[in-house]
Amino acid sequence: FNNEQELPLGDVRFKVLINGIAADAGDVAALVCKLEDSPYFCQVYPSFSRNKTIQSLGKFEIPAKGGLQVSEFEISCYLANYCQDKY
Secondary structure (H helix, E strand, C coil), X not given: CCCCCCCCCCCCCCEEEEEEEECCHHHHHHHHHHHHHCCCEEEEEEEEEEEEEECEECCEXXXXXXXXXXXXXXXXXXXXXXXXXXX
16 A cells, blocks of 8 residues: 555444453443443443452552452443534
């Protein structure tokens, strides 16, 4: 291709994977709802959400005896074909 031609992208879809931990499963459900309501994302699916006990967060020790209960999650979705009107 030379500089005058455009790249032949065609129908491209960008998949987004979001994984992390949340204070509880309700927070994960709220995030899924916000993504579904957003014009920027489509086909939002929670891959998994499970309870997990963590003893530390990076270099920080959890002071709670027995660790801290959190929800580990993964959500997959696609970027939507969002177009903003030009005014």
